[in-house]
Amino acid sequence: MERLFKGLAAVMNSSTARSSTPDRLLGTVLEETLRAIDGAVLGWICLTRGLAGALHWSSVTAVPQDSVYLAIVRHIDKEIPAPAAIACADCACRRFLTGDGPPPTYTVIDHCPHLTLFEPSIGGHACVPLFAQDRPIGVLSLAKAGSAPFSPVERLFLQTVAGQLSAVLENAVLMGETRARLKETQTLLEVSRSVNSTLDLQEAVRRIARAVARVLSADTAGAYLLNSDGGQLLPFAGYHLPTALLDRLKWTPIPVKGFQFVEEALSAKAAVYTSDTARDSRVDHPVFRAFTCKSALFVPMLAKHTVVGGLFTIWWTKEHHFAQEEVRLVDAIARQTAVAIENAKLFEEVHTYAQAAKASEEKYRLLAEHVRDIIYALDADGRFTYVNPGIEAILGYAPNELTDRDFIDILTPASRHHVLEIFAKAAEGTDPFNFYELDMVKRADAVSVPFEIGMLTTRDAAGRVTGWHGIARDLTERKRLEQQLLRTERLRGLGELASGVAHNFNNVLGAILGRAQILRRVARDVEAQRGLETIEKAALDGANMVRRLQRFTRQQPEEEFFPVDLNQVVKDVLAITEAKWKDEANLDGKTIEVATSYGRIAPIMGNISELREVLTNLIINAVEAMPNGGVLTVKTEEVDGWVCASVSDTGIGMSEEVKSRIFDPFFTTKGIKGTGLGLNVSYGIIKGHRGEVTVQSQLAQGTTVSIRLPITSESAAPSQSKQASVATPGHILVIDDDEMVRELLSELLRTVGHTVVQAGGGREGLRLFQQASFDLVLTDLGMPECTGWEVASAIKRTAPRTPVALITGWALTLDRTKLKEAGVDLVLNKPFQVAEVMALVAEGLDLRDKI
Structure with missing residues (x-):
């Protein structure tokens, strides 16, 4: 009896020792129990597989595919056998632990629970159940030599030891669960930090993959995104990729159709996993066979019930057995990753800023604090519950001074009416998400600032309005650019108009200027001379305006x-x-x-x-x-x-x-x-x-x-006015579709002794040129059917020595070499003066002997 009391004290002391490791604790309990009971030669403890998962003890890892396993064994005078599976399927202890039978009674059995425990001198053993929170977690077994029975005191002793051990194991289970929850929380926090600590989406997802690999003790983890047609998963980011497989993993897409492992996950929108890929036909696919691994987990990434990709976790050589808790954890991480990916896409598309405000205010506060737009939230009465610091830079309001203040207080009267209409539609349930243009007023000077606002109504489960989330973008710069673009377009249109009208104006001004100069030569009345002089100045000023219009359209250099x-x-x-x-x-x-x-x-x-x-x-x-x-x-x-x-x-x-x-x-x-x-x-x-x-x-x-x-x-x-040279009378062909200009030139040339033939267009001019010999050809540039360039080219092909002068209302900036290549010897710009015409004709007639 004294021996039992000493043994019980030793057991209790060992079970309360905080410094003992789990395997040492179980071993010490068995050793003290063996010493306390007379004739005891062998002791062992069997545990359920679920308990090992909660304990996370390396020394009590369950044998694969076995729900009950031998956790620890002690022999009174031999080496300690290794933990192993329970070999006997009919063992009452096993049936109890698997839920197929009642708790065993204290009995002597005539068989050995494991071959490695076989000992001829052992006759039977006593079994005592272990409980944690009223559920069976294991059995304490003790065997005596021969057929020696267990006394009632010894049995009570074993029951007391089992109770103490159950309490220790129960505490260990609770501590294991606490550690698991803590690990899950730490992992989720790490994922949250990964999402919020960088704007580089790929880096954020890589950090998430790292957290998944670490929490599951996996070798490699990677994220894949579903392509636009949903036919392939494309590599996006990964962690701890093997160097030898790096390029193939980075550039090899995973097909969805025909790959049962992935197809099943995406179809069910749920995680799929396999502990042994060699025995799972779902992973029998060429892509997967190229990357040989032992265990794998694939979890779809869901955003608003839509698959956007998936997280792959790989164990290359070791077999991993999955617990539902860790699968649920990775599923939560995958969903959070999907939300991060979708929000990043929305952030890149400016017009969807308002949809990003649907997410939790706390979750996206960091993003909201750094954008230049105004992000805000209103309650059901239209009062501010949140506004980001961006409002202070634009309107001058501090965020805290707007809290609980009506949204319409910072709007112009017209915009207030518009917002009240939006609120009314929301109450009626007819407020689809949209963008609106509203004007807000600055705090300091009440100057209005235009904004584009996206407002999203939030509702409770009953459909009642609970508030609004919105984003406001300052349109001041965009409005300025729109006005600038409008002015640019108007100026461009004016330039095009000026370009086309300048030619016609030059024709009209040429006729006015030429006639005024001819009349000044013959007029004798002083008043008439003064009037003609004014007309001539006005025509010259008009010509100068046309030249400036041509410079405006970059057709003429500065003067x-x-x-x-x-x-x-x-x-x-x-x-x-x-x-x-x-x-x-x-x-x-x-x-x-x-x-x-x-x-x-x-x-x-x-x-x-x-x-x-x-x-x-x-x-x-x-x-x-x-x-x-x-x-x-x-x-x-x-x-x-x-x-x-x-x-x-x-x-x-x-x-x-x-x-x-x-x-x-x-x-x-x-x-x-x-x-x-x-x-x-x-x-x-x-x-x-x-x-x-x-x-x-x-x-x-x-x-x-x-x-x-x-x-x-x-x-x-x-x-000095250009003096007209005296030219020998010549035979001149004048081609111009404008009758006033054509008549004016002809009259000027006839007054100094030239003979003139007129043509009203390019084709008529070429026909007349074929019928007679001319000393000089004056041709307009812009004519229908046949241009001045075509006339010059045709004349040079027929009579290369005949000088051709181009008369134009367009501002030509071609050099003489290019003009020669086009068949043009001289250029006369409209509107022209009499002296300029005479000088050009004299120069042209002089060219006959030089060409």
Whole structure:
């Protein structure tokens, strides 16, 4: 008896020792029990397989494919046999542990539980069940030599030892489960950190694969994404890929159809696994056979019940037996990975920002804190529950000051009405997700800022509105770019129009200029001469405007500046605009008085036609700003090395807002009557002359526009008119589809003794050329049916020594070599002056002997 008490004390001391390892603890219990009971020669403990999974003891790992196994054995005087499977299927202990029989009674049996335990001297043994939380977890067995029976005291002793051991094992189970939960939690935290710590999706998924491999003690883990047609799984990221297989694993897709292992998982949307691939026909596929492994787990990645890919976990050489807890853990990780992949795709597509707000606020807070857009959440009453820091940079509100504040408080009145309509539709259940344009106001100055807003209504299980999630994107820059694009398109259209119209204008201006110059030669009346001179200047200014339009469309290079007397420019402009400020004003029943003040000013370098255009625009604007009449004052003076000219009126004046925009292209206060380009063009001209423009104006008091142009040290002699050379009369063919131009040229040429034949088009001109001999051909460039280029080429093929001059309203910048290659010897640009025509004809007739 004393021996039993000492043994029981030793057992209890060993079971409470925290420093003992599990295998040492079980061994010590058996050893002390053997010493305590007389005649005991052999002791062993059998455990259920599920207990080993909970304990995570390497020393009690279950034998594969066996639910009950021999955990530990001790012999009184021999070496310790190795743990093994229970060989006897009819053992009462085994039936009890597998649930097929009641707990065994204390009995003596006449067989040995395992061959390695066979001992001739052993007669029978006693079995005591072990319980944890009222479920059987094992059996403590003790055998005596021969047929010695167990006394009641010994049996009570064994029951007490079994109870103590059950408590120890139960605590170990609880600790194992706690460690498992802790490991799961740590793994999920690591996965969460992997998702949130980097914007590189592939790196995040690689870290997730690493966490899966570590928690399962696997060799390799990898993520695959389903391709667009759902036929293949494409490698995306992996962890611990074998070097020898690296390239093949990275570039080998996994087919879905015909691969039963994968097909089953994707069809059921559930995990599939195999502990022994050699005995599982589902993995019998060429792709899988190329990568020989022992165990495998495949878990589909599901996003909103849709398969987007899967996680593959591999054990290359060792066999792994799967527990439901670890499969559920990997399934949760796979779903979280799928959400991360889908959210990354949504993030890359700008128009789906609002859908990303459906996810948990906490889960995506890090993302929300770093985007430049405004991400917000509203409760069912439309009050802010969350807004990210982006709102402070755009509107000036701190996030915390908007909490519990109504969303409509930061909207313009029109946008408030729109949002209230959205809320009303949400209450009715007719609010499909959409994007809206709303205007918010800044905190500091109440300036409105345009936003594109995506709002998603959140509802409870009953369908009641619980709030809204949304994303607001500042449209200020996009609106500016749209306006800039619109202006660019309008300017491009204007350029195309200018390009086409310039040719026709040059024809008209050519006729006007030529006729005015012819009439000036014969007119004797002074008034007629003055009128014709004004017409000639206006035509020349018109020609200059056309040239600037052609430069605007990059058809003509910049012109040189020459000395200009700004006083004379003012006088010319007043004469040109007299019909506006005098005749039209009198017809409208108003009187405009013109006051001039001409200072002593030095010449400036510039383009006289462009400067006349600027002053013409300013005077016309001043006249139109005095609907009831008034005083128009034009003044010139020289101040500190600048020549200044100002145009003042006593009209309606301008507000500060209008004054700040008058030089913007297409801005006008004249409605459909104005183009919004006059002052913009004038501003560009003055800047091109290295000058300055200033505006002073007050409502109801009038406006003064002043220009300043620099005085330079450059000087140039007045340009000399090109003197017409005296040419021997020749026989000239004139080809032009514009009758006015054709008649004008013919008349000019006949007045100096040439004989002229006219043709109204290219084909007619070639026909006439075949019928007679000509000393010179003048042909228009732009003609229907047959162009000037075609005429020149045809004439050179027939008569290479006949000079050809091209007359055009288009601005040609070809060099002489390219013109020669096209068959053109000379070029005359419209509108032309009489002297230019005479000089070109003389040069052309002179070429006959040089070609």
